[in-house]
Amino acid sequence: MKRKLTLALLLLLVLPALASVRVGEAAPNFTATDSYGHQHSLAQYKGKYVVLEWHNQGCPYTKKHYDSGNMQKLQKLWTSKGVVWFTVISSAPGTQGYVTATQENEYLKRMGAAPTAVLLDPRGDLGHLYEAKTTPHMFIINPRGELIYDGAIDDKSTSDPADIAGATNYVTAALEQSMAGSAVAVPTSRPYGCSVKYAK
Amino acid sequence: MSRLLTSCACLLLCVCGCARSTPQQTAHSRASLVVEQSAATPGSRGNLGIRFVTDTGWHIYWQNPGDSGEPPRTQWKLPAGVTIGALEWPTPMRLSTAVGTDYGYQGTTVLFSSLQIPATAQPGNIEVGLDLRWLACHDVCIPQHTRLKTPLRIANAASIHYSAHQILQSAAERLPKPLPPSYRPMATILPNSFLLTFVSSEPITKAEFFPAEVEQIENSAPQELASHGKNKSLTLKKSQYFRQEPQSLKGVLVINGRDAYQVDAPIQSSIKIRRSHQK
Structure with missing residues (x-):
C-alpha cells in the first residue's frame, strides 16, 4: 500500500514534466475548428504524417515564406504525398495576424495557399499546448502520433526572401528522412520569426 | 565681429554634421553611419559606428536576438584595400515577450567597429558605404533596409570630427570590457x-x-x-x-x-x- 502511494506521489511529480511537448514522445492530442467550421482532432489522423505551421499573415517572417510562394510550394508538395498540413493561427483578437474565418479564406485564395485546413486558435489553447513560440514555428507528427520535429522552417533565420534559395528546409528534410525510415538528422532547432501574438 | 563668430560657429556645425551620414528616415527607427575621421592617413586605423535610434517602445536586436527577432546585418561597400573590423556590441537588455525573452536595445545604440586604411592608399576622396538591414519591433516587427555612405579624405595629415569622436567615445564606454x-x-x-x-x-x-x-x-x-x-x-x-x-x-x-x-x-x-x- 505504502509503495503504491509512493508511486502515485512520484507520478504526480513527474506528470507536469510530461505535459510539455518533446520530440520522440507522443504529440499531445487536440481538437480545433478550421476556417470552414469543421472540427479536427489529432487522434483522427493517426496513420498519417501531420505538419503544424504557426501563422500570422502580418509577420515579416511569414510574409517571407508566403510572398515568395515557398510555404504554398511546401504545402502542395507534402499534401500531395498524403501529409496532413494544418496552418494554425493563435493571434488573439486585436493583435497582428488575427483574422475571422472569412478573412482567412479570402487570404488562402489570394495567396494560393494549400494547407489541409487552417485551425483558428484565437484563445491560444493549441499554441500553448505545443508551446509555439514564433511565426512560423513548425511541428511534425509521424503516423504513430509521435513528435518528430519541433523548430524553424529552415536554417536561415532572416526575414529576407533572398535567403530561401540557399537554405536547408528542415521540414522537407525531416519528412524525407522519416518516410525513408531513417532518423531525423535535425529533430529540433530554434524557431525563428515574430513572437506568437497570444492573448495577454 | 559677432557675425564672424556666427559664421564660424555655423562652419563648425556644418563640419561636425558631415561626420555622420544623413539618418535614413524609416518607420520607427533610424540608422546612421558615424566615422570619426574626416581625413585619414594611409595605413591608419580609425573608429566607426552604426548608430540606431528607435522610437519610444521600439527595439532592435543584439547579436543573439533571443527567442525571436534578428540582429542587424551589414554589407559594407568599400574601396579596394579598406577594411572594417568585427562589430562590437554594447551590453543588451532583456526584453520579455509573450513567448520568451529577447535581447536587444531601445533608444540610441551604437554598434562599434574600426576602419583600416591600407598603407598603399593614395591621397584623395573615398566613400565608406553600408547596406544595412535590421528589424525594429514593438508589438509587431518591421524589417528595415537602408544604404548609408560617408565621405572620407585620404591625406598626409589626419583630422577628426569632434561630434563623431564624442559619439564613438561614449559608445566605446558602453561596450562590455x-x-x-x-x-x-x-x-x-x-x-x-x-x-x-x-x-x-x-x-x-x-x-x-x-x-x-x-x-x-x-x-x-x-x-x-x-x-x-x-x-x-x-x-x-x-x-x-x-x-x-x-x-x-x-x-x-x-x-x-x-x-x-x-x-x-x-x-x-x-x-x-x-x-x-x-x-
Whole structure:
C-alpha cells in the first residue's frame, strides 16, 4: 500500500514534466475548428504524417515564406504525398495576424495557399499546448502520433526572401528522412520569426 | 565681429554634421553611419559606428536576438584595400515577450567597429558605404533596409570630427570590457544546465549572463548565483534546442547590475572534473 502511494506521489511529480511537448514522445492530442467550421482532432489522423505551421499573415517572417510562394510550394508538395498540413493561427483578437474565418479564406485564395485546413486558435489553447513560440514555428507528427520535429522552417533565420534559395528546409528534410525510415538528422532547432501574438 | 563668430560657429556645425551620414528616415527607427575621421592617413586605423535610434517602445536586436527577432546585418561597400573590423556590441537588455525573452536595445545604440586604411592608399576622396538591414519591433516587427555612405579624405595629415569622436567615445564606454584573467572563467556542461564558474574576491550579489550564441541557454530561465568564498557559480538552464557541445561558453556577464564583461569560458569536460575530484 505504502509503495503504491509512493508511486502515485512520484507520478504526480513527474506528470507536469510530461505535459510539455518533446520530440520522440507522443504529440499531445487536440481538437480545433478550421476556417470552414469543421472540427479536427489529432487522434483522427493517426496513420498519417501531420505538419503544424504557426501563422500570422502580418509577420515579416511569414510574409517571407508566403510572398515568395515557398510555404504554398511546401504545402502542395507534402499534401500531395498524403501529409496532413494544418496552418494554425493563435493571434488573439486585436493583435497582428488575427483574422475571422472569412478573412482567412479570402487570404488562402489570394495567396494560393494549400494547407489541409487552417485551425483558428484565437484563445491560444493549441499554441500553448505545443508551446509555439514564433511565426512560423513548425511541428511534425509521424503516423504513430509521435513528435518528430519541433523548430524553424529552415536554417536561415532572416526575414529576407533572398535567403530561401540557399537554405536547408528542415521540414522537407525531416519528412524525407522519416518516410525513408531513417532518423531525423535535425529533430529540433530554434524557431525563428515574430513572437506568437497570444492573448495577454 | 559677432557675425564672424556666427559664421564660424555655423562652419563648425556644418563640419561636425558631415561626420555622420544623413539618418535614413524609416518607420520607427533610424540608422546612421558615424566615422570619426574626416581625413585619414594611409595605413591608419580609425573608429566607426552604426548608430540606431528607435522610437519610444521600439527595439532592435543584439547579436543573439533571443527567442525571436534578428540582429542587424551589414554589407559594407568599400574601396579596394579598406577594411572594417568585427562589430562590437554594447551590453543588451532583456526584453520579455509573450513567448520568451529577447535581447536587444531601445533608444540610441551604437554598434562599434574600426576602419583600416591600407598603407598603399593614395591621397584623395573615398566613400565608406553600408547596406544595412535590421528589424525594429514593438508589438509587431518591421524589417528595415537602408544604404548609408560617408565621405572620407585620404591625406598626409589626419583630422577628426569632434561630434563623431564624442559619439564613438561614449559608445566605446558602453561596450562590455574584457573579463580580467584573474576571474578564471570555466563552464561545465551538466545534464540540464551549464555551470559558469569564476573567481572573484569582490562581493557579488547579482550576476547575469547573456549568451552570444543561440540554442545554448534557456533565455527566460532564472540564473542562480552561488558563492563559496571567492568561487562563484552561475547555473544556466540549457536551451531545449541545445544540440552541439561548444568549445567555450561565450557571452556577456553583468556583475552587480553594473559591470559588463565579455566572457569566453572554456568548457571543462566531465572527465577532467572526475580526475580533479580523485586528486
